[in-house]
Amino acid sequence: MNLKELYQEIILEHGKNPRNLGKTVDFNKDAKGNNPLCGDNVHVYLKLNGQKIVEDISFEGSGCAISMASASIMTDLIKGKNENEAKEIVEDFLGMIKENPELKSEYLQEDEKTKLMCLSGVKQYPMRVKCATLSWHTLVSAFDDKKKEVKTEN
């Protein structure tokens, strides 16, 4: 998929109609991410139940299409997973966006993998990888109750 197709797909799918945008009313975990050089920022909210399953997840933020679409796709996939599953999916995604040719996690359905793979075009643009990964690192930070703002810029 070339970049234009990538843009077309993610803009149509998530830029115009982002999933889970807003603030989960009864969230019990959250974290912020900010790339000041880019101007991308994201705030991830989680509602975990007693079994550490993500009952609800949402995000607020602003930034480029890649960072917003990535956050939107992420929240879609993570809803309903437990913490360990979610963290494995994050690892899998980060591995794919950096070097791995495909996604391996057993916690992802085939159609979910296809959705995520549409972000793989970003690989050709190392300077844009940080846009795609910001919300994912922020999600981990929310799980771990880290207070420090996440950055994926150097």
Next chain:
Amino acid sequence: MKIENIKNEFPIFDEKIQNNDLVYLDSANSSQKPKVVADKINEFYTKQFSNVGRSVHYLAVAATNLYENTRSSVQKYINAKDKNEIVFTKGATEALNLVANTLGQNYLKEGDEILITELEHHSNYVPWHFLRKSKNIKINFAEMNENGDVSLEEIEKKITPKTKVIAITHLSNVTGAILPIKEITDLAHSKGIIVVIDGCQGAPHLKLDMQDLDCDFYAISCHKMYGPTGLGVLYGKKKWLEELPPYQGGGGMIREVKKDSISYGELPNKYEAGTMATAQVIAFDESIKFMESIGVENIMQHEADLVEYGQELLQKNNSVKLIGSPKNKGGVLSFTLEGVHPHDIATILDEDGVAIRAGHHCCQILHDKLNIPASARASVGIYNTKDDLDKLNDSINNCKKIFNLK
């Protein structure tokens, strides 16, 4: 040399960039290099190489002469009074650090004030910021007006009895504003204030005459002047360069070194410690000759035509918002596209072979003032044509299509 044929002198335009012809609109960031400059670097390394200013063998003497020839060429190009007022540095950033550091060591006192503008890029702010910490110096900002310009009146308003230095850009790398630096210098000197000009964008595009301008320091970035990277020039008035202390210590800048005392060399060696960017200096002579062969007036006219054309084109394009409409505008077209992040614009334009910059262009204060995190910037050089700007506009239209903009 005819300006219409200038692209032929730059080998990079023979390359296909991702199967596209290159439309290079990022010269404010760094310019492309003419063949003569690249060839000179190759020739020096393969046929003429030696270190300069030290050994007495044939190659050393010949290399030293080439190195000093560039100094003379720069002196002539900017009409400095004395060859020793030309100091080579590793870039304009180092030139500005040199000035801030040495003024801080010898001249500025606690409580003194430095006046800069909101237009400054980080190289002309951060070096002065260091003095806030070490010397308790205060930095004041002359404000940018709605045209993206800083007026003489605004500068005058911000001068206080404690202002010791005014450090300003010649040409804004975001709004394109050309500042009235001669008038500012006259005003400053009438109040005994030192004037430091950041000429990163001024030197490649405007006529320079240090004696007429009369500023105390002028910093130049050679890689933006069709020259090599890793090289800058600091012009400094002789009286200042003689009075101020050395910036870095090492070989080449000393006269006599004893266990209990060290004396420093004469100008310009005093400020050129260690082995310098020799090949770059020598090749930079070719950049100057190249620009002279076109003629600075012709360069200015050509780029002014391009800016006017580009401005009209983009103004007509719905959803494009140009940043800055100063009366005197250099070859910079910064813009935003409603609802599209500048990084997305740049990435999409890149697919069409159109190279622009997106980000804050090392001017966070300016972007904060405009209340935007970043902008997209197309900037021109001598090799650009109206056709390049048409392609920019077409590519912006592609981008709008992708984002469903009208």
